[in-house]
Amino acid sequence: MIVRHFTVSGRVQGVGFRAATCDTARRLGLNGWVRNLADGRVEIMASGEQTALDSLRDWLGDGPTLARVSQTIEHDTPETTDLPTPFAIR
Numbered sequence: 323m324i325v326r327h328f329t330v331s332g333r334v335q336g337v338g339f340r341a342a343t344c345d346t347a348r349r350l351g352l353n354g355w356v357r358n359l360a361d362g363r364v365e366i367m368a369s370g371e372q373t374a375l376d377s378l379r380d381w382l383g384d385g386p387t388l389a390r391v392s393q394t395i396e397h398d399t400p401e402t403t404d405l406p407t408p409f410a411i412r
Contacts, residue, residue, distance in 0.1 A: 325399045326375050328366040329359070330382050332392035339364050340411045342386035343378075347409035350374040354405045357412035369405050 330339070335358050343356045347368055352375070354368035368378055382394050 323369045323401060324372055324375055325354075325367070325369040325401050325405070326379075327397045327399050328368070328379065328382055329395045330364045330366070330385070330391055330393070331362070331395075333388075333390040334364045334385060335362055337388035338386050339389050342389075343382070344409050344411050346381050347378055350377055352378060352409055353407045355410045355412045367399070367405060368409070369401070 340356045340358065343364070343366060347354065347356070350370065352368045352370040354366065356364060356366045359365050366378075366382070368375060379394065379396055383391055385391050
């Protein structure tokens with residue numbers, strides 16, 4: 323399993339971004355979570371297969387219809403076993 327951390331900037335809060343991310347991640351078979359940050363960004367921690375994580379990254383670049391993503395930052399992280407199954411909103 324690969325674990326990846328994402329932060330997404332832009333108009334990403336108050337537009338259904340967390341719910342849509344959760345639905346997308348579950349559809350892709352990923353474990354992990356999504357949450358809003360106090361500075362207006364959205365943070366995602368996801369684990370799964372490389373192709374599924376790549377698909378999530380591609381989706382995060384656009385997000386749901388009302389979102390306006392300006393930047394997506396991605397980092398691989400050490401493998402962890404405490405990520406929720408199924409994917410959850412925090």
